[in-house]
Amino acid sequence: MRKLSKLLSGVAIAAIMAATPAVAKDFKYAFQGDSQGLDPHGLNETFSLGLLGNVYEGLTVYDENLALVPALATEWKTISPKVWLIKLRQGVKFHNGNDFNADDVVFSFARTQTKGSDQKARGGLVTKVVKIDDHTVELHTANPLPVLMQEMAFLFMMDKEWSEANGATEAANVSDANEIGYANRNSNGTGPFMITSREPGVKTVFDRFDGHWNKDLKTNVTHVEFTPIKEAATRVAALLSHQVDMVYPVPVQDWKRLDEAEGVRALKGPEARTIFLGMDQSRDELLHSSVKGKNPFKDIRVRKAFAHALNLDAIKAKIMRGAATPSGLMVAPQINGFNAALNTPYAYDPELSKKLLAEAGYADGFTLTMDCPNNRYVNDEKICQAAASMLAKIGIKIDLLAQPKSKYFGKVLAQGGYDTSFYLLGWTPGSIDSHNVFANLLHCQDAENKMGAFNLGNYCNDRVDEITGLVGAETDQAKRQALIDEGFKIVQDEVGYLPLHQQPLSWGAGDNIELNQRADNVFDLRYVVVK
C-alpha cells in the first residue's frame, strides 16, 4: 500500500518533504498483542488505552514520572466536595480540524455510558456534566472523590460532530454482528499522532499530527509503525535484527543478551504493579483442596505458614533475574499512600512454617489447587511453579492450574463465581492511589456497592472496610496517610494477602532510541526521540 502510493506520487511526496521539518523520523515498535479496536471507550485495558493515548487525550495526562499534568483541561478545582470546575484548553484541534470544546466533553461523558462502552465505571464516577461556557464545564460526582482527576487521564475526549456525522455516538457494540462501530476502525483525537492505516493484529501506522496544541513535545518522530508479535522469541529476534526499534515486553532473562548485542539495549524499570498470592478465607470448605469440612485458610497460622515458606529473594534472584522488588505491601512505591516503613516482607523461615502448620493440625500438610495465569504477568507461571515447589517443602502439595489469561480470569473473577482457593494476581491501581487497592482488593466483597470486586478470596475486616470509606473521602493528606497505614498494617498482621514483589518493566530498544519507560507500563510516543 505504502509502496504503491510512493511509486504513484513521488512528486507529491517530494513536495511534502520540502514542506515538513527536515528531520522526518521513522519509528517501529512491537508489543505482544494488539489493541482491541480503536474505540477510546472500547476496552478498558492497559495496552489499548496506552496505544490510544497517543491519539486521544483525556482532561489530564500522566507525565513521564506518573505525575498528573494538565492536558485538555488546564485547571481544575472542587467548588464543593462533589462538584469540580474544569477549565478547558483553548485552541485545541481534532485531527480533522474541528475545535475541541465543552460540547465534546459533555458528549464524551455521555458516550461512556452507552451500550458498548467498557468505560462505564470510570465515566460513571461523574454523575452529571454541566457546560458552563465553551471552555468551562462542571463535573458532579455522587460522593466526594479526591482522585477524580487521576481517573480522567484515561477517559478520552471525542469530537461530537465527527461522531455524529459518522454514526459513532455509541461505543462500538460487539454484539451486533453486522454493525461495525465507525470509531472502532477510524480515529479522530486531539493527540499528537493520528492513525493513518491499520490492519488489526498486523500493523498500525501513525503519523504525526502537526496541529497538536503542544509544540514542546519531546518526540521528533513523524511516522510510527506498530506491529503485534506474540512470541517472545520472535519479538526479541525482531529487535536484535533491527527490524524494529523497540519491543515490549522483553523476557527478563534476555536482558543480558540485549545488553551484549550491538546497537540494542534492555530497558528495565520498576512497575507499579504488585504481584501477590491470595487465599480463599470465606468459604467454610475450600473448593479445591484435600481438606474437607473446614477451611484451613481461616486459621491465621496456616496463612502465616504460607507466608514464611515463600523465599521472595530466590524468586527475585532466579526467576526475575534480580529485576523484582520483593514487597511487604500491596502497593508499589510509586503509588500514592505507599509507606516504606511498612514495606517489610514476611521472613523466609520454612521451619517456622512447618511448626505453624503442625500447630494448626496440618503436620502432614494438605493438597491444594493453585490458579495461575500464564500470559498475563512477567514470568507468572514460573513464579507459581517456584511457589509450588517452596510450599512442597513444608508439606503442601500444590496442583498448579496455569492457564491463559482469558480462561484464568473467566474462572477466578466474579463471573466465574470466584472459583478459586489459592491464586496469583497482579494489581496496578489505575488511579495511582492506594484507595483503589482498598476498594478493589481489601474491602469485603460487596457486589451491591461495587466494592471488593477483586478481593477473590474475600478477605474481610470491618475496620478495613471502614477505612476504605474514610480514605475515599478524606482530603487532608496526613490524615489520609495515617488511615492508609492503619489499613495496610491490619492486612499485614492478619496475613490477608501474600505480597510477592513489584514486577519490573522490561522493554528493549535500539541504542539510537530515547524513550520514557513509565511505571504503569504505558508506552507514550510523546517521549520517543530517534537519534
Next chain:
Amino acid sequence: MENQEIERGRIADFLHRLNDNDIWWSFWHSPVAVLSAALALFMIFISVFASVIAPFNPFDLASLDLMDSSLPPVWQSGGDPRFLLGTDDQGRDILSTILYGSRISLLVGFVSVIFSLILGVGLGLISGYVGGRTDAIIMRIADVQLSFPAILIALLLDGVARTLLPKDVHSEIAIYVMIFAIAVSGWVQYARTVRSMVMTEKVKEYVQAGQVIGLGQFTIMWRHILPNVIGPVFVIGTLHLALAIIIEATLSFLGVGLPPTTPSLGTLIRIGNEYLFSGEWWITIFPGAALVAIALSVNLFGDWLRDAINPKLL
C-alpha cells in the same frame, strides 16, 4: 517334561523360521535399520528405567531448590557436578528431566498409537468388510476429519476437555486428554489403509473358503483378514509413533500440552525456548536433541520397515 520338549521344539522351529525370514535377514543387513532400532531401544530403555537411572526425580517438587536453577552443564564454568547437563529455570536437573520427559513422550506416543491403531483398524475392518452404507458413513467421517490436520484436532479436543472436565483433576488427567486427542486425530490413516487392504483381501479365495465353512463375519475378519492386513498397520504405527511424539511436543510447545510441573520433552523445549537468547541453550538443546533422537530413530526404523514390508505405503 513332555511339554518342555514341545516348547523347545517350538522355539527351535521359531528360530529356524526367523533365520529363514527375509525381513529378519534384511534387517541384519541394513546398518541403518540396526542402528536406528538400537537407538530407539536405548531411548526406550533409559526412559522406562528413568526412575532408576536418573539422579533426581524432577517431578518431586519438594526436591527442587530454586537457587540451583539455570546452572550450565558441568563442563562449562559455573556448572555444578551434581547436574551433568545443567538445570532449568526451576532448578530441575536437565538430564533427569530428559529421562522422565522421554518417558512421558514415549508413553503418550505408544498409548495414543495403540489407541488409534485399535480404533482405526477396527473401523477400517468393518468399513472394508461390511461395505455399503456403513462404509460410506465411516469414510465420510474420515474425510471430514482429514480436512483438519492432527495438530488442530488435538488442539480442539484438548481445549474442550480442559473446559468440560473439572479443573482440579486437570493436571492429573492432562496426559490422558493428550493421549486421547492424539489418538483420535490419528485413526484415519489406519482405517483407510486397512479398509483398502480388506477390500482386496475379502475377495480372495481364503475368505470365501471361510464362508463356505460357515464361519461368521466376525471370525473371518478377526482370524483370517486381520492377520493378513496387520503388517502395513505396524509400519504406519511405527511412523505414527514418531508423529505422535512430535504432536505431543508441539502441543506442549503451544502451551496446551502437559503441565510444566511434569514436563515432557515438548514442555521442556518450550520452557527452554524462552532462554535461547539469554544463552541458556542447554534447556532447549538437550531435550531437543533427545526428541529428535527418538523421532528420527523411530522414523528411520519405520522407514526401513516400510521398504521391507510394503514400499507403497506412505
Next chain:
Amino acid sequence: MISFIIKRLLQSMLVMLTVAFISFGLFRFVGDPVSNMAGQDTSIEDRQELRKSLGLDDPVYIQFFNFTINAAQGKFGQSYMLREPVRELMAKRFPATLELALVSSVIAMLLGVPMGVYTAIRRNTLLSKAFMTISLMGVSLPTFLIGILLILLFGVTLRWLPTFGRGDVVQLGWWSTGLLTASGLKAIIMPAITLGIFQMTLIMRLVRAEMMEILRTDYIKFGRARGLSNRSLYFRHALKNTLIPVITITGLQIGSIIAFALITESVFQWPGMGLLFIQAVGNADVPIMAAYLVLIAFIFVVINLIVDVLYVIVDPRLRASSEGD
C-alpha cells in the same frame, strides 16, 4: 459428469454442515468470551448484560441455527478480540496464508519431485540414501524447532532474512500480495521453507514409492523392450503416471498445509489466518475460531472437488466411466 458433480456437491454440503456443527458445538463450550471483552473494572451486571446481548443466554439449538444461517452468508459476527467483522479479518488474512501455503507447496514440489524421481531411479546410490535420510529429518524435527533454528541462524546471527512478518505488500484489488516486493519475497523464504519441509518429505516419498511401483509395471517393461530411451520411459511414461496420485495428494494437502501453517505463522508472526486462530484460541474468540474451522473445511471441500474433477480430466480411464452418466 454433471450428476457426478452434483453428487459431490451434496456430499460437500453435508461435510460443511457437519463441520459447522462441530465448530459451533466445540467452541460454544470453550473459554468465556465475556471476560475478554470486559475490562477488569466492568461490573457483574454489565457482564451479564453483555452475555445477553451476545446471545450466549439463548438455548443452544437457537444459537446453532443462527450460527449456521449467518455462516452460510459468510457472517461470523465480530471478533471479540479485535472488534472487527470476522469476514473482513479473514479476507485480509487469507491472502497471506494462501501465499505462504502455495509458495511452500511449490518449494516442496520443486524439491520433492526431482528428489523422489532420483531416489526411485537410482535406489542404491549414496546420494539417494542421503536424500532418504535427510528427508526423514523433515518429519522428525518439530516445525517449531526448525523455525526457531532458522530464525537464530539466518535472522539473528547472519541477518540475511527478516525474522517476522510479510514485508511490504502490494494491494491488487482486495488481494494483498507480498510476492511483488523485494522485502515481501525475502520475508516469505524462511516461513515457506519451514512449512514446506514436511510437505517435501511427503511428496518425495510419495513420488519415489509410486515411481518404483510404476517402473515395475508391464508397460514400462514393454517400452524398454521396444527400445524406448530411459528418458522417455522415466519422464514421459513413468513420471506422468506417477504424477496423477502425487497431484491428488498434494492438492488435498494444501488444505492441511493451510491449517498446519498455524505453527509456522505463530513462530514467524506471519499475518495469516493461523496466527489469527492461535490468538483467538488464547482469547476464546469464538467467532474467529468458528470461521476459521468452517473456512478450512470449505477450502478442503473445494480442493477436493477440484481434484476430483481434474482427476477425471487427467485420467482417461475415469473420463470414460464418468461420461457414461
Next chain:
Amino acid sequence: MSQLQIENLTVEFPSRKGDFIAVQDFSIELQAGEILGVVGESGAGKSTVGNAVIGLLQKPGHMIGGTISLDGERIDDLDEEIMRAIRGKRIGMIFQDPLTSLNPIETIANQLIETIVLHLKLSKADARKKAVDLLDQVGIPDPSVRIDQYPHQFSGGMRQRVVIALALCADPEVIIADEPTTALDVSVQAQILDLMRGLCRERNVGMILITHDMGVIAEVTDRVAVMYRGKLVEIGETAQVLGSPKHDYTKSLISAVPRPDKRINRFPLVTYIEDVGERKEVDIANHWLGQTQDYADFDGPLLKLTDLSMRFITKHSIFPSKRIYLDAVKKVNFDIKSGEVFGIVGESGSGKSTIARMVTGIYKPTGGKIEFAGADLTAMTTAKEINPWRRQMQMVFQDPFSSLNGRMRVEDIIAEPIQFHKQVSTNAECYAIVHDLLDIVGLGKVAARKFPHEFSGGQRQRISIARALATRPRFLVCDEPTSALDVSIQAQVLNLLKDLQEEMGLTMMFISHDLPVIRQMCDRVAVMRNGEICEIAETEDLFNNPKHEYSQHLLSLMPKFFMDKN
C-alpha cells in the same frame, strides 16, 4: 544362416541362499520366417531365455556364459545404447498380459508413433499413417478412429493386437512372444495365434513363441524346444516331438496333457514329474472320515437348482432407473444326482463360478431356489439352521496362492472347519484327523506345522482339498481346481480328486473352461454362456455329438494335437 542364434546360454540369479542357475547351456537357432516354440513348465527358464535375447534380464540375473547372435553378429555383449537401438527395431517383443502392457494414460497413437519415430526416423505424420496401416494389418476395425483412443477402450483381444502392432511397428527381423495368448479366452486365443502365424509368414519374420501350452505349440509352431529346469531336453520338428518324444520328460509332459479325444481312467504317472505325493493308504471305510452315517439317505437329486439367478449392480446410483445391472446367472435349472460328477464348462464371464458360489453360500442368489438333499437352502436365514447343511458341501478353489490363509499353519487351516462345526470333542482327536487327511492327500504329517508359502502350487491345492474334506462333506464343488497349475501337476491333482471321489463316494460339481479336463473328470456336463445353460448332456454324448451351436463352436476350438496324432 540362421537369423537368431543362441549358443550355450547360461543365466545365473545370485541370491543370499545361493546362486540359482535359471538357464544352463541352452542353444537354439531360429531361421527366418520360422516359428520356434519354447515349451516348459513354470520355472523352466523359458521366459529368461526371451529376456536374455533382448538384453533385459531381471536384476540381479546375468549371463555367465554363452553367446546370442543376430544375423551372425553378437548382441549379448553390446553397450546399452546400441542394444537399445536393436530392441524394438530388430527384435520385437510381445508379453503375456495385454491389459497391463500398454501405458494407460497415453493414446494408442502416441505409443505407436513414439516407437515408430524413434526407430524409423519418420515424420510424425508419416509415422501416424504407418501406425494406422499397422492397426489395420493386425485386424483392428476402423483404425483411423480407434488409434486416438486409450487402451482401456479396447477389449483384451484387441489390446493384444495393439501390442502386436507395437512389436511389429519397426519391422523387426525377429519377434519374441512370451505367453502371448495365455491371458485370453480360447476363442480369442485362436484368432491371435492365426494372426501371428500369418504375419510371420507374410513378413518372413522369425518368431520365438514361449508357452506352457502344448495346444498352442501344436497349433502354430514349426519346431519346438522343450525346456526342463533351465536345460534344453529336446528340440525338433513339432510333429515329431509331440508325436514321438524321445526324452523322458517330454514323454511325461505330453502324457499328462488331458486327452480331449477319449476318456481314460487315470493319467499315467511318470517318474519325471516332480511333486508326486506319496499317498499313504488309509482305510477310509473304517476311518472317521468314512463315517458319514449321519447323512440321511435321500432319493432324488442331491442338488436341485430351480430358476437360480444372480444379478449384480455394476453401477450404483440413487435412482433405481439409472443403475446398471449385470445378470451373471439367468434362471438356471439342473439337478445333480448322488455320486455323480457334474461338469460346468464355459468361457470366462459365463457365470459358472457364480453358480458355484451361490451353491456354497458365498453369494446370496437374487432369485430361484437351491435344494440340497431336499432342503431348501435359499429359504434358510439363520446360521444355526444352515450350518449343518454347509458342513455337507465344501469347495476347492481355483487359485492355490490365495485360497489358503498365509498367516495360518497348515494344520490350523485344515482343523478350522472341524473345530467350527464341533465335529470332534478334543483337540487331540481333531489334529489326529488333520494328520490323517494330510496323509490322504499325499503331503504327510510333516506338512502340518508349516505355512502355506512353503509349498508349491500343486501341494497347496492338496491342502485345499484336505480342508474341503475335513467336514466329511458329501458334496464337493471344484471351481477350476487345476487351471493355475502346470500340466504335469494338474494330472496329479486330477488323479487325486478322482481317487477321493471314488473312495468316499463324493458327489461333485466340477467347473472348468478346459474341455479335455471336463471330459476326463465328468459324468455329465452343462455348457454355459452369458449366464445361461446352452446344453446339458452326458459327457461322451457332448463330445461326440454336440447339439447346441455354441457347444460345437467350443469343441472346434479345442487344441488338435492329439487328434492330429491319431
